[in-house]
């Protein structure tokens with residue numbers, strides 16, 4: 001069996017075509033079962049006793065996160081998602097409140113930065129919104145921010161950002177770097193970034209359960225009170241187990257093999273959708289990610305297109321409102337984000353359906 005076939009066989013069959021992994025992937029039987037079994041175990045032996053029994057499996061999950069971020073000495077904390085992880089870091093921050101981000105920064109992250117009193121300035125980019133490495137040095141040297149917050153792969157675009165380069169530049173200028181890997185983790189190689197903190201969500205490319213996230217960080221970036229809330233506050237242990245199982249499956253599949261297949265999927269998706277009348281694929285065909293952004297023809301509303309694709313064709317995609325990246329998006333778009341198991345037939349079905357609902 002190929003990686004794609006194994007991935008597909010490991011989970012319940014999709015009711016239609018699911019090309020929405022950047023929003024929420026499909027969980028495996030093993031991940032679903034881990035959370036379910038834990039709930040049963042809680043009922044049998046008591047919630048706190050069951051949590052003790054789950055500790056080794058959760059440690060394995062944390063070890064997987066350290067391996068996948070290449071942060072061997074990092075403290076790893078389970079959160080409820082990426083936004084929660086960022087909130088933990090920002091509320092713990094004791095330095096000056098200035099930060100630099102890409103113009104394509106995720107809208108809710110910008111809101112969190114503003115909420116925590118950060119003054120945000122923009123990192124230089126090219127026409128694709130990709131970090132401009134030539135201009136970066138000057139920007140960081142002239143008016144250095146206290147913190148760089150860098151989203152390695154956006155929610156609104158499949159353009160892969162040079163995380164390793166920003167990390168080198170930050171290190172050279174002594175600026176701490178926080179990386180939002182909500183879309184990058186278990187999708188791109190995040191094992192050699194060299195950031196001070198990396199966070200992600202379980203439900204996206206890792207294909208774990210919803211309602212969970214992870215933070216790998218230098219310990220001094222998390223305040224005692226924030227840590228106490230995370231480690232002793234109320235939490236859904238079963239979901240942490242589900243995530244740990246999904247991480248184990250990802251490691252077993254081989255992160256390199258998954259990344260290579262996702263690059264192939266991105267190129268196949270952009271090729272299959274290149275000729276759908278009126279729609280424009282934003283990313284270069286060979287952009288090394290599995291996220292494809294489609295800009296609609298004039299007068300076509302991608303929100304209703306998404307709804308009709310579900311209702312009339314059982315195809316799940318994402319509607320991208322401009323709030324996702326308010327400083328970069330000028331109009332709404334449609335996002336296509338298949339996982340490793342997408343087939344040529346799925347992509348043809350999608351192209352035909354898109355043509356049908358656009359007419």
Ligand SMILES: *Cc1c(COP(=O)(O)O)cnc(C)c1O
Pocket residue numbers: 080081082083084106109151153154155180182183200201202213
């Ligand atoms: C989804 C997403 C988030 C938020 O993740 P949650 O787990 O929903 O909090 C943050 N940043 C990016 C780039 C995302 O795609």
